Each structure stands twice: as structure tokens, then as C-alpha cells.
Amino acid sequence: MSTTKKYQVGEEITSVCTKCKLPLDHTIAAMVGERVAKVQCKTCGGLHRYVNPAAGESPARKAAKQTKLEHAWEQLVQSSSSKKKQPYTFAGPFKQNDLIDHAQFGLGVVTQRLSWDKIQVTFKEGEKILLSKRKVQ
Ligand SMILES: [Zn+2]
Known part of the structure; x- marks a missing residue:
């Protein structure tokens, strides 16, 4: 038995909104296999790919940003x-x-x-x- 929660289209999920730039409540709009592919933001209504809020900004991207600033x-x-x-x-x-x-x-x-x-x-x-x-x- 798998302990991983299986999501379904129409369910609620917390994703980082690519427009609001915040982890917010989203509704699952599309699944690819067991992976959440697309979500709809409940705040702005935007439809975009699912971004796991736990993943955050990639260290490489963060470093590149910091180098540019420096x-x-x-x-x-x-x-x-x-x-x-x-x-x-x-x-x-x-x-x-x-x-x-x-x-x-x-x-x-x-x-x-x-x-x-x-x-x-x-x-x-x-x-x-x-x-x-x-x-x-
Ligand atoms: Zn949004």
C-alpha cells in the first residue's frame, strides 16, 4: 500500500501561483498519470503548471540572481x-x-x-x- 496521497482533478492543492508568486490554494485542473500537471489559482483564477511550494527556488537560480546583484x-x-x-x-x-x-x-x-x-x-x-x-x- 502506498502512503502517497493520490490527487484527482477538482481536488484542492497548495501550489505556488506563478502570477501571485505565493503558495496559495489551487484546484487541480489536469493530471498526467499520478502527477499534478495543471492547477487553477483560487485567488487570481490563473491556470498554470503545478509548483510544489516545498521545492522553492532552485539553488542554481538563486545563486545566479545573487551573482547578478553582486x-x-x-x-x-x-x-x-x-x-x-x-x-x-x-x-x-x-x-x-x-x-x-x-x-x-x-x-x-x-x-x-x-x-x-x-x-x-x-x-x-x-x-x-x-x-x-x-x-x-
Ligand atoms: Zn494566483
């Missing part, structure tokens, strides 16, 4: 390397292309000022939104 970050740091790095404080009046040293995220480059008190900074692990108050004259 490469972009390296280029930014290099292009700003002539500048003096400044320790990050939320009161710092940072400008675009400023090199900052963050206690938690390390070296980062200001890529954009989003508002009077927020900046977008690219760190090795990705982009972060940080507080930064522009100097008021």
Missing part, C-alpha cells in the same frame, strides 16, 4: 570609489552616487533620492530604502 553592486561601488565613504546615519544628507558604509548592510551606493527623507541604496545583497534627511538651510 555584479551590479560592484560596478556601482567601483564607479564611486573615488569618493570618500561616509558612515550611514539617518540624518546624513546623502546625494545620488554617494558611497555609504552601513553597520548592517556594509558598503552601499546611493542610487536615487526618493523623497526629502528617503534614499534608495544598492548594497551587496540588494536595494534598500533608507532614511536620510536632506539638510535644511
Whole structure:
């Protein structure tokens, strides 16, 4: 006797929705043998292949994404390397292309000022939104 649950078309299953990008309740739409082939998302109604939520993102894909991020970050740091790095404080009046040293995220480059008190900074692990108050004259 097999202990593996046998699914049937019309049954409920948790799959990662390829549109919502979340593990959600789906209805099985098609089976290939004993394998769930297609599911329909109960949230967005999208019909797509079954993605086992336990599988997650493949390590290779994750690594490739990380390498790309690190490469972009390296280029930014290099292009700003002539500048003096400044320790990050939320009161710092940072400008675009400023090199900052963050206690938690390390070296980062200001890529954009989003508002009077927020900046977008690219760190090795990705982009972060940080507080930064522009100097008021
Ligand atoms: Zn969905």
C-alpha cells in the first residue's frame, strides 16, 4: 500500500501561483498519470503548471540572481570609489552616487533620492530604502 496521497482533478492543492508568486490554494485542473500537471489559482483564477511550494527556488537560480546583484553592486561601488565613504546615519544628507558604509548592510551606493527623507541604496545583497534627511538651510 502506498502512503502517497493520490490527487484527482477538482481536488484542492497548495501550489505556488506563478502570477501571485505565493503558495496559495489551487484546484487541480489536469493530471498526467499520478502527477499534478495543471492547477487553477483560487485567488487570481490563473491556470498554470503545478509548483510544489516545498521545492522553492532552485539553488542554481538563486545563486545566479545573487551573482547578478553582486555584479551590479560592484560596478556601482567601483564607479564611486573615488569618493570618500561616509558612515550611514539617518540624518546624513546623502546625494545620488554617494558611497555609504552601513553597520548592517556594509558598503552601499546611493542610487536615487526618493523623497526629502528617503534614499534608495544598492548594497551587496540588494536595494534598500533608507532614511536620510536632506539638510535644511
Ligand atoms: Zn494566483
